[in-house]
Amino acid sequence: MAESELDKVSGKTTTGHQWDGIKELNTPLPRWWLITFYATILWAIGYWVVYPAWPLLWSHTTGALNYSTRAAVAVELANLEKIRGDKMIALGAASLADIEKDPALLALARARGKAAFGDNCAPCHGSGGAGAKGYPNLNDDDWLWGGSLDQIVQTIQFGARSGHTKTHEGAMLAFGKDGILKRDEIGTVANYVRSLSGLSTRQGYDVIAGAKIFVENCTSCHGEAGKGNQELGAPNLTDKIWLYGSDEATLIETITNGRAGVMPTWVGRLDPSTIKALAVYVHTLGGGK
Amino acid sequence: MNKIVQTDPDQVEGVGPLYAAPKKVYPQSVFGTFRRIKWGLMAFCLGVYYLLPFVRWNRGLGAPDQAVLIDLPNSRFYFFFIELWPQEVYYFTGLLIIAALTLFLMNSVGGRIWCGYLCPQTVWTDLFYAVERLIEGDRRERMRKAASADPLKLERISEIVLKHSIWLLLAWWTGGAWVLYFTDAPTLVKELVTFQAPAIAYIWIAILTATTYLLAGFMREQVCVYMCPWPRIQAALTDEWALNVTYRYDRGEKRMSVKKANELRALCLPAGDCVDCYQCVATCPTGIDIRNGPQIDCIQCGLCIDACDNVMKKIGRPTRLIGYDNDINIQRRMAGKPPIYGIVRPRTIIYIALIALVGGIMLYALLTRSLLDINVLHDRNPVAVKLSDGSIRNAYTVRFLNKRGFDRVVTIDVDGPQDAVLHVVGDDSTTPDRPMVVLGRDGTTELRVLVTAPSEKNSKRSIPIKFRITDIGLGEVASAIDNFVLP
Numbered sequence: 001m002a003e004s005e006l007d008k009v010s011g012k013t014t015t016g017h018q019w020d021g022i023k024e025l026n027t028p029l030p031r032w033w034l035i036t037f038y039a040t041i042l043w044a045i046g047y048w049v050v051y052p053a054w055p056l057l058w059s060h061t062t063g064a065l066n067y068s069t070r071a072a073v074a075v076e077l078a079n080l081e082k083i084r085g086d087k088m089i090a091l092g093a094a095s096l097a098d099i100e101k102d103p104a105l106l107a108l109a110r111a112r113g114k115a116a117f118g119d120n121c122a123p124c125h126g127s128g129g130a131g132a133k134g135y136p137n138l139n140d141d142d143w144l145w146g147g148s149l150d151q152i153v154q155t156i157q158f159g160a161r162s163g164h165t166k167t168h169e170g171a172m173l174a175f176g177k178d179g180i181l182k183r184d185e186i187g188t189v190a191n192y193v194r195s196l197s198g199l200s201t202r203q204g205y206d207v208i209a210g211a212k213i214f215v216e217n218c219t220s221c222h223g224e225a226g227k228g229n230q231e232l233g234a235p236n237l238t239d240k241i242w243l244y245g246s247d248e249a250t251l252i253e254t255i256t257n258g259r260a261g262v263m264p265t266w267v268g269r270l271d272p273s274t275i276k277a278l279a280v281y282v283h284t285l286g287g288g289k
Numbered sequence: 290m291n292k293i294v295q296t297d298p299d300q301v302e303g304v305g306p307l308y309a310a311p312k313k314v315y316p317q318s319v320f321g322t323f324r325r326i327k328w329g330l331m332a333f334c335l336g337v338y339y340l341l342p343f344v345r346w347n348r349g350l351g352a353p354d355q356a357v358l359i360d361l362p363n364s365r366f367y368f369f370f371i372e373l374w375p376q377e378v379y380y381f382t383g384l385l386i387i388a389a390l391t392l393f394l395m396n397s398v399g400g401r402i403w404c405g406y407l408c409p410q411t412v413w414t415d416l417f418y419a420v421e422r423l424i425e426g427d428r429r430e431r432m433r434k435a436a437s438a439d440p441l442k443l444e445r446i447s448e449i450v451l452k453h454s455i456w457l458l459l460a461w462w463t464g465g466a467w468v469l470y471f472t473d474a475p476t477l478v479k480e481l482v483t484f485q486a487p488a489i490a491y492i493w494i495a496i497l498t499a500t501t502y503l504l505a506g507f508m509r510e511q512v513c514v515y516m517c518p519w520p521r522i523q524a525a526l527t528d529e530w531a532l533n534v535t536y537r538y539d540r541g542e543k544r545m546s547v548k549k550a551n552e553l554r555a556l557c558l559p560a561g562d563c564v565d566c567y568q569c570v571a572t573c574p575t576g577i578d579i580r581n582g583p584q585i586d587c588i589q590c591g592l593c594i595d596a597c598d599n600v601m602k603k604i605g606r607p608t609r610l611i612g613y614d615n616d617i618n619i620q621r622r623m624a625g626k627p628p629i630y631g632i633v634r635p636r637t638i639i640y641i642a643l644i645a646l647v648g649g650i651m652l653y654a655l656l657t658r659s660l661l662d663i664n665v666l667h668d669r670n671p672v673a674v675k676l677s678d679g680s681i682r683n684a685y686t687v688r689f690l691n692k693r694g695f696d697r698v699v700t701i702d703v704d705g706p707q708d709a710v711l712h713v714v715g716d717d718s719t720t721p722d723r724p725m726v727v728l729g730r731d732g733t734t735e736l737r738v739l740v741t742a743p744s745e746k747n748s749k750r751s752i753p754i755k756f757r758i759t760d761i762g763l764g765e766v767a768s769a770i771d772n773f774v775l776p
Contacts, residue, residue: 028309030515032508106715107735128670139674139684239677284714286674286684286739 088112092273096149099280106280113281116274120266129285134244134261139285142241146230147289152279156270159263160233167265170232175217176256189213190251196226196238199246311511313435314576316418317428317568321595330406331415339462342469348372349694352731359471365731371655372731374692383651387644394640396526398632399613400533404519405590410512413463413505414574417456424452428571456506457498464497510575513588520585530631534589535614536569536580539623547604562610568600569593569611579611661699662690663758665769673776675744682741683773687756689736691728698761700725705754706742706773713738725761740773750775 004016007025017024047053052068054061062068087108091099099105118127124135131137136144145155145168160168175181181189191201192210201207215224221234228236235243243261244254266275282288346356346369353360358367366373373380395402404411425431425448434445468490469477480486481494504512513520527533541563545553553560563580570578572592577584579593591613598608618628668684676682691697700723703709713724714737728734740754754773759766 030511031308031310032511033515034308100715103715103734110737126670128668130671130674137671137674139671139682140676142677236677240675240679241677284737286682286714 088273091277096153096276096279099276100149100283106284109277109280110284112274112277113279116270116278117281120270121278124263129282134259136243137241138282139287140241141287141289142236142239143230143287143289144233144235144243147283147287149279149283149288151230152282152288153275155263156275156278156282157265157267159265161260161262162265164265164267168233168263170221170234171260172221172234172254172258174256174258176252177258181213181217181255185209185213186252186255187248189218190248190255193218193226193237193251194246194248197240197246202248312576314510314574315428315431315435315571316574316576316592317571317596318422319572319592319595319599321598323591323595327406327415327590327592331412334407334409334412335416339466342466342474346370352694353473355473357470358473361471372692374690377658380651380655383647386647387651390640390644390647393526394637394644396523397528397531397636397640399589400527400531401520401523401587401589404513404523404588405534408588410504410517411574411588411590413459413501414509416459417505417509418574420455420459421452424448424455453506457502460498460501460505461494463501464494467497468493510586510588513575514586524585528636529616530634530636532613532615532630532632533583534579534587534591534594534611535619536563536582536611537609537614537619537622538580539619541580541610562601562606564600564604566600568596572596659765659767660692661697661758661760661765661767662692663756663767663769664688664690665756665771667771667774673774675776676741679745680741680743681747681773681775682739683754685738685740685756685771687736687738687769689726689728689734689758691730691732691734693730695730696727697730697763698725698727699758700761701738702757702759703740703754704757706740706752707746709740709742709754709773711738711740726758742773744775747773747775 004013004026005023006012007014007023010025013026014023015026048061049063050065050067051063052060053063091105091108091112094102094105099109117125117129121129125131125138126135129138136142141147143151145151145160155168158164158167161171173180176183176186187202188206188210191205192207192214195201195207195210214226218226221232222228222237223234226237228234242250244250244259270278341357342355344356345354346367347354348367353367355367356369358365360367364375392403421431425434437445465481472490477486477490481490508516541561543561544563544565545561547564550560550562550564569580570576570593572595573579574590574592575586575588577586579587594609594611594613597611601608601610614628615630618630621628664687666686666688668686672683674682674684687701689699701711701713702723703711711724713726716724716726716736726734726736738756752773752775753770755768755770757766757768
């Protein structure tokens with residue numbers, strides 16, 4: 001190492017380092033700066049000791065405080081439940097109609113309902129309640145079992161054809177499979193059903209025969225005008241909404257094999273206030289009556 | 290320009306010292322123009338800082354009546370007649386731009402005058418120095434006391450205790466004033482005194498007391514030299530026109546005694562005005578020698594100018610041997626030309642124009658900003674719903690903003706799809722196609738709005754839809770545009 005010397009211009013000593021004849025002046029750090037730097041190192045060592053820091057092969061050091069983010073989250077969630085407590089009690093106590101009238105309760109029920117819907121209902125009905133083939137769209141105004149708040153609560157609680165004693169019963173018969181109607185009769189009545197909601201019919205189809213078959217076989221559930229019956233979960237055949245599809249082939253399939261979609265019962269799985277919130281949420285999706 | 294060589298006892302042979310102990314600075318008191326300006330600005334800045342939270346401003350019932358208030362729990366910022374919402378923080382961006390440009394402008398006119406007169410570090414350090422001087426005496430006395438071999442006499446101890454007590458009191462008051470900006474000041478003062486205030490208030494007071502005590506009492510010029518980035522930035526912003534505190538070496542050199550200078554002048558020979566009295570060094574709060582030319586440690590407070598002027602008056606020479614000057618003038622004087630001060634020049638004009646522009650835009654935005662607003666978010670899942678009669682319905686989440694301090698009633702209309710009908714979820718009391726909504730004061734209201742339109746009359750896949758709200762009392766209108774989608 002080259003010798004340190006005094007630089008005449010600046011009055012400072014040099015470090016002795018030299019590059020291409022340019023000498024480096026020695027400008028030492030202030031002492032407090034170094035002390036601060038060493039203090040941060042000490043702080044880091046303390047941090048290792050106090051908090052979980054070192055990843056080990058299968059685990060990690062747990063630290064002197066036994067702190068873990070997972071435990072902190074659990075505590076925060078418990079606190080959240082405590083904060084929500086009063087509001088959830090108010091929600092449980094209020095009647096369904098009152099909830100919809102009170103903006104604060106409505107907002108709470110919608111938020112709570114939306115979360116519960118995503119957890120429990122979205123697999124079948126879609127995350128926005130839009131449904132799919134065989135799974136009703138909850139945003140529209142067509143209801144198999146009724147769209148009033150009470151009816152929605154009833155459906156959520158006990159489901160449809162779920163096996164619960166209070167569940168909605170009633171299934172579409174398999175007119176073809178069970179030999180009640182012949183193939184050509186099924187085709188005829190399928191066209192008749194299409195005509196009920198203003199859809200086009202196959203050329204040459206017999207209107208009178210279709211109406212006759214319908215009256216003899218279908219009106220007990222779907223009504224004389226085909227307007228359906230919510231007591232039995234029989235769909236309205238005159239509107240524009242079709243759970244399984246409205247084309248001729250699908251209708252023939254429906255009439256031949258029947259339909260009996262199942263909705264599970266939720267009464268033992270969700271607490272009453274959550275079911276209430278779910279009903280309000282579904283009701284406010286837009287189709288509630 | 291010779292500097293006194295510093296020798297350090299910790300210097301390691303061949304390498305030099307590993308660290309530098311801070312050089313103790315004992316600034317001497319001084320009287321003069323710039324000192325008076327500094328006192329005035331200090332009183333003004335501290336006065337504003339300490340008293341502003343107690344200024345009242347009537348905003349009507351239910352609204353805070355503190356003129357300047359940062360209301361964090363409710364996400365509001367109040368500044369006299371201005372009330373800002375969280376989504377309006379871009380005003381702060383504008384303020385920051387103006388602040389930066391103002392700093393550039395100050396720099397292009399008068400160098401680091403911010404550092405010397407207005408920077409909180411300078412203001413509080415100056416205040417702490419004043420306390421120190423009052424209790425321990427001026428420069429020579431303090432130096433003598435520091436060097437004294439038997440410092441632990443009762444008198445000395447009481448001086449030290451008194452000084453630090455007053456420092457801590459000032460620091461505590463500084464921290465105390467800070468928290469008053471975040472909640473109603475008189476209430477908080479009462480709570481603080483009766484120990485009812487929230488813990489966070491005490492924590493912040495403690496933090497700011499500690500930092501003020503440390504930075505203004507101990508770190509002082511070390512902050513300016515080592516911690517602050519502004520000297521480095523400033524060095525890149527300055528130019529030959531900027532007025533900096535300058536030793537006019539063309540007049541001062543060569544330095545000589547008054548007697549010698551008078552003898553030379555009697556013979557009509559050139560003589561320097563600087564008598565090497567070191568008054569400029571003694572008064573400097575960062576402990577530098579301004580005669581070494583511009584340097585990063587200089588905060589341009591002008592105290593050396595006052596000190597030098599006082600000496601010049603005594604020896605009967607013209608003042609301002611040290612003064613605010615620029616590089617150009619030194620060259621011009623040496624060439625025998627009169628000095629020029631180009632304060633109005635393209636650089637300053639551009640800065641002022643930019644400040645005026647940004648300020649104008651902000652003012653315009655502030656004066657024309659809507660106190661009623663509506664945001665619309667289209668439901669994405671499902672985008673559109675077919676109803677049993679074949680008509681199409683779209684759902685929207687609509688957020689209404691009422692920035693006024695009273696409740697008001699608005700009606701909602703839509704333009705777009707033919708025969709569109711509006712329904713607000715949770716609101717069945719009014720006419721369904723033109724619902725009325727009550728908006729709470731100074732807050733937002735979020736509602737779910739359903740728009741239904743017959744599909745046979747609306748054949749396009751996507752129809753622009755305009756939500757319009759009208760305050761039925763004031764007639765204020767706000768609107769938002771979205772799309773009505775067919776499946």
